[in-house]
Each structure stands twice: as structure tokens, then as C-alpha cells.
Amino acid sequence: MTVRVARWSATHPWRAIGLWLMLVVVAVGLMVAIPTQKTKAEDTWIGQSGTASELIRDAGLEGKPSETVLVTDAGQKLDKVAATAAFAQLRQKMTAIDAVASVGQPVWSGDGKAALLPISLKGNEDDAADNIDKLLAATAEVQKSNPELTIEQAGGASLDKGIWKQVGDDLARAEKISLPLTFGLMLLAFGALIAAGIPVLLAFSAVGAALGFYAPLSYAFPDGGSVANVVLLIGMAVGVDYSLFYLKREREERRRGHGTVDAVEIAAATSGHSVVVSGFAVIVSMAGLYVAQDPVFSSMATATIVVVAVAVLGSLTVLPALLVKLGHRVDRPRVPLLWRLNRRIGPGGISRRILAPVLRFPKVALVISTVAVVALAVPALGMKTEPGGLSTLPQSIPEVKTMTALQKSFPSQGMPFDIVAQGKDAAAGLVKLQDAAVASKEFVPGGEVRQAGDTAVLTLVSVRPDTSEDARLALDKLRDELAPQTLGSTRWAVGGETAQSADYGQHQRDQLPYVIAFVLILTLVMMAFTFRSLAIALVTTLLNLASVAACFGVLSLVFQHTWAEGLLDFTSPGFVVSWIPVxxxxxxxxxxxxxxxFVLGRIREGVRDGLSPQEAVRKGITESAGVVTSAAAVMVSVFAVFASLGMIEMKQMGVGLAVAVLVDATLVRIVMLPSIMVLLGRKAWWPNKLSAARPARSDDRELVTV
Known part of the structure; x- marks a missing residue:
């Protein structure tokens, strides 16, 4: 199939190029015409907190969205006269905004260093998000009129706006850095401008097309907030890799004397086949996120599947057309120094020197590399996962800094929990619960008991710091002690944003084994089917686990301790965010x-040519090493860019992916894989008898059988 597609594209290049451009234009048009849907609050309801939210909604007892304006005076005791005047200005401006339902009375902190003004908004959270700019503008105007004071606003809507602005800035920064960086690495790999530009151009067009095609799909799989980041991250990595595999093989066949069309067909039969299998492997793996039964993961899985499919399609269709139209001009214009360096090193020049002792002493190489991977993986045994929260957000976001200061000065603005009870004595039970909670000195009231019919709701606020560990302790106190003791047989549930976050993290931990089992079993079956070898399938599974274990170990070392804080510019939360491992x-x-x-495909070519297992490994590794190294360099560099971003989730994702790919492309693929293949010999291909196959010639069109 890959050869037939490549042959059609090669013989109809302008049609193939035109169809690809049309595909990208249509996709971008979809993105403009169809707004991408976002997840709603109820989409993420889960566990006991989800039950609480559902009961509150059904009873019509949802709290109205609110914002708070904090007034301080550079750490000194607040001037009440100046603050009172500022509050009067705020009240005047806020009440003039249609979205504001009411403005409360100022509340002063116990130490007199801060005061707050509560603002209640109309409608729901979506309405608050639509009107938050007006409130922030009003606060900014009052701050400008009172430069001697510090006047800041915080709340659910303003905090979300600040977070999304940070995400947008991070994404823009990643785009600005990753594109020229990727092009520079391609220039090092090819030594020619056109050859370097093609993979980057195709990858970027695949990212744009994927975001467009995801827009209508978002109605079934709404964006949880990370789709654009993930599409850019994965799309640039696989898009460049697939084009790189194909382009390198086509250049290699041209050097052997084949014409451009013949070289394209051989590349389609070998590298094109590997691209299809690799793309399918990524799609199968990403499908494992659906097992987690989480809308955020489902959106990530859908978007990633789309961008991988588009990248595969582009490498099989428009890439052969471009190569045929460009011909030998693909290696123009050359960068003299880089071109000579590439020619002097030759394919696999560096890896051949590394591989020689591995093939000579495979047992020793396997033991040493295994010890190194295990050493990296051991810290993963102590990896702690918790949901992200205020403590994991960058303090560079103004609203995060304001919210932290607000909770410090006013404990009642801390972590809220909504306890909902249903029954004839629901309200009386919640009053008892409030008394017990206040007596424990771990909670303060967050308002009066609200009741509608037989359902009542009480809000309690923990006096603990807003961290994941303290949130879990406070939640356990309510669910395991206070609520059972005071509510008895009354139906009850503890919810609220803090409880939802804790339940979400626990759900991720519970689903991780199922995701792992699903992905490993499917990839094992796929590799066994592709290579007709049980041994290859098992080796693949073990090596994948080795890379993942090393990744988790490094994540634990970096983010659960403080030694890398200055290096990566973050404050250690002491844990890995719960969704990151999955x-x-x-x-x-x-x-x-x-x-x-790709590497196994080259090794199998050598075995089919009648080479000994050791010689086939040597030939396959050295001939593919240049491509693997270049592809790994692209992935590591793109992922490292994400490690420099502000959001700690992006840092953890970038560090984890960069380390795993680096370990995978060096220790695993150049040391562990060849040593295992040499030790297994022909048994590696059992029950497939590759040695019985007719030796193939380098110019044999029957390479399509690979």
C-alpha cells in the first residue's frame, strides 16, 4: 500500500501537493468556522465530590460565582482612611457593571494589614468568565487612582483567566523556540537548506491541520485545556521524525545509484512501512487514555491521534511528490561546512564505534546498561502523585500571588468544602457538623446552612495551607470522622473544588494499572503481528518499560526535591502532578x-539478505543510527523547550519526555537492543523463519514484502 501511494504521488506530484494544500486549507477553515468546545464543570465530576455537586445542582443550591478585591499597603499596617476611600471607588465602579449582583461590606484582617471587598456575580461560572475583564479593568482603574495602596483582585474567574494567559504565553514561546531549533537540527542532519526545511514544514502543516480537524471533534471530546500544547508537542516530534525517516532513506538509495522515482518507491517500501507501523503504535498507545475515563485525557487522545494520522498521511503522500519534483535539488543549497562534516562522518560513523564493543561483549554491555537504567528507575519507587493546585501554579501569575496573600490574611478564604446532606434532618445535622468542625480548630464557617426541600448544604473552610497534602488531610478529617459522627444515617457527601481535585487525583492513580495493561497488551500483540515474532514482541515490551521506568525515576528526582529548582526555575511541590504519569x-x-x-526493520532487512544475526544487527544499527540520532535530537529539543515553560505540569511533561527519549535512543536502542538481539541470535525471530527467505538485492523492487 505504501508503495502504491508513493508511486501515485511520484507520478502525479502536482496533484498530490495540491490535495495536501487543500487538506490543510480545509482544516484551518474548520478551525475558524467551528469554535472549539471546552469541558464544562460537570464533565469532570467524579467520586463522592461528583455526587455532592450533582445533589447541589439538582436542589438549585449552587453558590454564585464571586470575586474578591484585596487591599494592602506594602506589608505595613493598612491606612483605614485611604482603604475606605478606595473601597468607595470600587463599590461605585463595580455596581455599575451589569454582571455584578452585589458588593458586600469591607472585611478587615485581624492584624489590620489587609482588607477585602467581596463581590457577588450574576449567572454561572461561564457568565463570570465572559464578564471578568470588566471587573479587572475597574480594579485596575482604582489601583491607578490610589498608588499608595496595593489593590488586587482574585477569584475563580480571574484566576482561570490568569492561568489561561500563562498557558497561551507558554504556547507562543514554545512555538517561537521549537521551530527554529528544529530547523537548526535538521540543518545539522542534512547539511542542506531545502532538505532541512521539508520535515519542519510538513510537521508544522500537520499541526495546523490537526487543530482544524479537532474543532468539530471537540463537540464529542471537548478540550480540557491542554489540546493545543499536546498537539504542538507531539505533532512537531512525530511529524519531523516520519519525514526524516523517509527522506534519509530516499537519499541513501539515490547515493546507491537509483533514480529519484525508484528511490522513492524503495523508501516507501521500507521507511514508509515503518512510518505506518510507528504511527499505528502511537495511535494504539494514545487510545489507552480513553481507558482512564477522563474527559481531559479523552480530548488529548483524540487530538494526538488526529495529528499522528495527519503526519503519517503527509509523509506517505506529499513528501514523495516533493522529493520527485525537487530531485537532486533537495540537497541544495548546501551549507559548505555542515555538508562536508556530514559526508566525512558518513552514515553511522559515530554509532559504529559505540556499537563495536557492544557486539563484541554483548553480555557485559547488557549488564552495564541494565544497571544504569535500573539506577535511574529506582527513585520511581518513591514517586508521590498529587493533583495540582494553587501551590503548583507559578507565582508569576498575578492572580495566583493575590490568592495566596488573600488566604494568608483571611483563613476563611482558604480551601472550601461543600458538605451536602439529604433527608428530613439534613439541616440540623449540618449544624452539628459545623459546631464539631469549628471545635476541632481545623475549619472555619464559610457561610450559613443553605436549604431547599430535603437537601441542605454547608460550606466549611480549612485553616490549613492550600497544598495537596493539606487538602487530603482536611478531606479525610471530614469524610472519615466529622461527617459520619454527626450526620449518622442521613445521606451525605463532601464536595467542592478542593474535594474534586483530590478525587480526581485518586481516580488517576486507580486507573493507571488499567491503562498500562491496555497499552502493553495491544502493543505486544501489534509487534507480534508486525514482525511475526513472540520474542520481538516481549523484548519490545520490556524495553518500553525500561524507558518509562527511567523517566519516572528522573521525574521523582527532579520534582520531589529542591536541587533542580534554580536550574528549571520552579518551586518544588514535593510530588508529581497526578495526571502526568498516565x-x-x-x-x-x-x-x-x-x-x-525503524531499527528492527533495518535489522530484519539484513537477516533477509542472509547475514548472520551479529552482522545484521551491526548493519541495521549503523545504517539507522543517523536517522535515530537526528530524530531523537529533534524530540529531546522540542520536549526540553516545554521544560522551560512556566506551568509546572508542562515542565514535568517536558522533562519526562526529554529524559525518556534520550535514554531510549542511547542506552536502550544502541546498547540494550543490539546486545539482546545478538544473544538471542536467530531465536529472536521465532517462529518466523527469516533465514529461509530468498536473499534480497538492494535494487530489488520486492522490498515491498518487508
């Missing part, structure tokens, strides 16, 4: 298959 696992299994399938 996401990294499926991504890493898929991406590691890129190199694995």
Missing part, C-alpha cells in the same frame, strides 16, 4: 516505538 506512559510507549520499529 499521560507520559502512553506517549512514551508510542514514541519509543518510532525508533524501535
Amino acid at each position: 499521560f507520559l506512559f502512553v506517549i512514551l510507549v508510542g514514541l519509543s516505538m518510532d525508533y524501535h520499529v
Whole structure:
């Protein structure tokens, strides 16, 4: 199939190029015409907190969205006269905004250093998000009129706006850095401008097309907030890799004397086949995110599947057309120094020197590399996962800094929990619960008991700091002690944003084993079917686990301790954000298959040519090493860019992916894989008898059988 597609594109290049451009234009048009849907609050309801939210909604007892304006005076005791005047200005401006339902009375902190003004908004959270700019503008105007005071605003809507602005800035920064960086690495790999530009151009067009096609799909799989980041991250990595595999093989065949069309067909039969298998492996791995039964993961999986499919399609269709139209001009204009350096090193020049002792002493190489991977993986045994929260957000976001200061000065603005009870004595039970909670000195009231019919709701605020560990302790106190003791047989549930975050993190931990089992079993079956070898399938699974274990170990070392804070510009939360391990696992299994399938394909070519197992490994590794190294360099560099971003989730994702790909492309693929293949010999291909196959010639069109 890959040869037939490549042949059609090669013989009808302008049609293939035109169809690709039309595909991209249509996709971008979809993105402009169809607004991408976002997840709603109820989409993420889960566990006991989800039950609480549902009961509150059904009873019509949802709290109205609110914002708070904090007034301080540079750490000194607040001037009440100046603050009172500022509050009067705020009240005047806020009440003039249609979205504001009411403005409360100022509340002063116990130490007199701060005061707050509560503002209640009309409608729901979506309405608050639509009107938050007006409130922020009003606060900014009052701040400008009172320069001697510090006047800041915080709340659910303003905090979300600040976070999304940070995400947008991070994404823009990643785009600005990753594109020229990727082009520079391609220039090092090819030594020619056109050859370097083609993979980057195709990858970028695949990212744009994927975001367009995802827009209508978002109605079934709404964006949880990370789709654009993930599409850029994965799209640039796999898009460049697939084009790189194909382009390198086509250049190699041209150097052997084949014409451009013949070289394209041979590349389609070999590298094109590997691209299809690799792309399918990534898609299968990403499908594991659906097992997690989480709308955010489902959106990531859908978007990633789309961008991988588009990248595969582009490498099989428009890339052959471009290569045929460009012909030998693909290696123009040359960068003299880089071109000579590439020619002097030759394919696999560096890896051949590394591989020689591995092939000579495979047992020793396997033991040493295994010890190194285990050493990296050991810290993963102590990896702690918690949901992200205020403590994991960058303090560079003004609203995060304001919210932190607000909770410090006013404990009643801390972590809220909504306790909902249903029954004839629901309200009386909640009053008892409030008394017990206040008596424990761990909670303060967050308002009066609200009741509608037989359902009542009480809000309690924890006096603990807003951290994941303290949130879990406060939640356990309510669910395991206070609520059972005071509410008895009354139906009850503890919810609220803090409880939802804790339940979400626990759900991710519970689903991780199922995701791992799903991905490993499917990839094992796929590799066994592709290579007709049980041994290859088992080796693939073990090597994938080795890369993932090393990744988790490094994550634990970096983010659960403080030694890397200055290096990566973050404050250690002491844990890994709960969704990161699940996401990294499926991504890493898929991406590691890129190199694995490509390298094994070259080794199998040598075995089919009648080479000995050791010689086939040597030939396959050295001939593919240049491509693998270049592809890994692209992935590591793109992922490292994300490690420099502000959001700690992006940092953890970038560090984890960069380390895993680096370990996978060096220790795993150049040391562990060849040593295992040499030790297994022909048994590696059992029950497939490759040695019985007719030796193939380098110019044999029957390479399509590979």
C-alpha cells in the first residue's frame, strides 16, 4: 500500500501537493468556522465530590460565582482612611457593571494589614468568565487612582483567566523556540537548506491541520485545556521524525545509484512501512487514555491521534511528490561546512564505534546498561502523585500571588468544602457538623446552612495551607470522622473544588494499572503481528518499560526535591502532578516505538539478505543510527523547550519526555537492543523463519514484502 501511494504521488506530484494544500486549507477553515468546545464543570465530576455537586445542582443550591478585591499597603499596617476611600471607588465602579449582583461590606484582617471587598456575580461560572475583564479593568482603574495602596483582585474567574494567559504565553514561546531549533537540527542532519526545511514544514502543516480537524471533534471530546500544547508537542516530534525517516532513506538509495522515482518507491517500501507501523503504535498507545475515563485525557487522545494520522498521511503522500519534483535539488543549497562534516562522518560513523564493543561483549554491555537504567528507575519507587493546585501554579501569575496573600490574611478564604446532606434532618445535622468542625480548630464557617426541600448544604473552610497534602488531610478529617459522627444515617457527601481535585487525583492513580495493561497488551500483540515474532514482541515490551521506568525515576528526582529548582526555575511541590504519569506512559510507549520499529526493520532487512544475526544487527544499527540520532535530537529539543515553560505540569511533561527519549535512543536502542538481539541470535525471530527467505538485492523492487 505504501508503495502504491508513493508511486501515485511520484507520478502525479502536482496533484498530490495540491490535495495536501487543500487538506490543510480545509482544516484551518474548520478551525475558524467551528469554535472549539471546552469541558464544562460537570464533565469532570467524579467520586463522592461528583455526587455532592450533582445533589447541589439538582436542589438549585449552587453558590454564585464571586470575586474578591484585596487591599494592602506594602506589608505595613493598612491606612483605614485611604482603604475606605478606595473601597468607595470600587463599590461605585463595580455596581455599575451589569454582571455584578452585589458588593458586600469591607472585611478587615485581624492584624489590620489587609482588607477585602467581596463581590457577588450574576449567572454561572461561564457568565463570570465572559464578564471578568470588566471587573479587572475597574480594579485596575482604582489601583491607578490610589498608588499608595496595593489593590488586587482574585477569584475563580480571574484566576482561570490568569492561568489561561500563562498557558497561551507558554504556547507562543514554545512555538517561537521549537521551530527554529528544529530547523537548526535538521540543518545539522542534512547539511542542506531545502532538505532541512521539508520535515519542519510538513510537521508544522500537520499541526495546523490537526487543530482544524479537532474543532468539530471537540463537540464529542471537548478540550480540557491542554489540546493545543499536546498537539504542538507531539505533532512537531512525530511529524519531523516520519519525514526524516523517509527522506534519509530516499537519499541513501539515490547515493546507491537509483533514480529519484525508484528511490522513492524503495523508501516507501521500507521507511514508509515503518512510518505506518510507528504511527499505528502511537495511535494504539494514545487510545489507552480513553481507558482512564477522563474527559481531559479523552480530548488529548483524540487530538494526538488526529495529528499522528495527519503526519503519517503527509509523509506517505506529499513528501514523495516533493522529493520527485525537487530531485537532486533537495540537497541544495548546501551549507559548505555542515555538508562536508556530514559526508566525512558518513552514515553511522559515530554509532559504529559505540556499537563495536557492544557486539563484541554483548553480555557485559547488557549488564552495564541494565544497571544504569535500573539506577535511574529506582527513585520511581518513591514517586508521590498529587493533583495540582494553587501551590503548583507559578507565582508569576498575578492572580495566583493575590490568592495566596488573600488566604494568608483571611483563613476563611482558604480551601472550601461543600458538605451536602439529604433527608428530613439534613439541616440540623449540618449544624452539628459545623459546631464539631469549628471545635476541632481545623475549619472555619464559610457561610450559613443553605436549604431547599430535603437537601441542605454547608460550606466549611480549612485553616490549613492550600497544598495537596493539606487538602487530603482536611478531606479525610471530614469524610472519615466529622461527617459520619454527626450526620449518622442521613445521606451525605463532601464536595467542592478542593474535594474534586483530590478525587480526581485518586481516580488517576486507580486507573493507571488499567491503562498500562491496555497499552502493553495491544502493543505486544501489534509487534507480534508486525514482525511475526513472540520474542520481538516481549523484548519490545520490556524495553518500553525500561524507558518509562527511567523517566519516572528522573521525574521523582527532579520534582520531589529542591536541587533542580534554580536550574528549571520552579518551586518544588514535593510530588508529581497526578495526571502526568498516565499521560507520559502512553506517549512514551508510542514514541519509543518510532525508533524501535525503524531499527528492527533495518535489522530484519539484513537477516533477509542472509547475514548472520551479529552482522545484521551491526548493519541495521549503523545504517539507522543517523536517522535515530537526528530524530531523537529533534524530540529531546522540542520536549526540553516545554521544560522551560512556566506551568509546572508542562515542565514535568517536558522533562519526562526529554529524559525518556534520550535514554531510549542511547542506552536502550544502541546498547540494550543490539546486545539482546545478538544473544538471542536467530531465536529472536521465532517462529518466523527469516533465514529461509530468498536473499534480497538492494535494487530489488520486492522490498515491498518487508
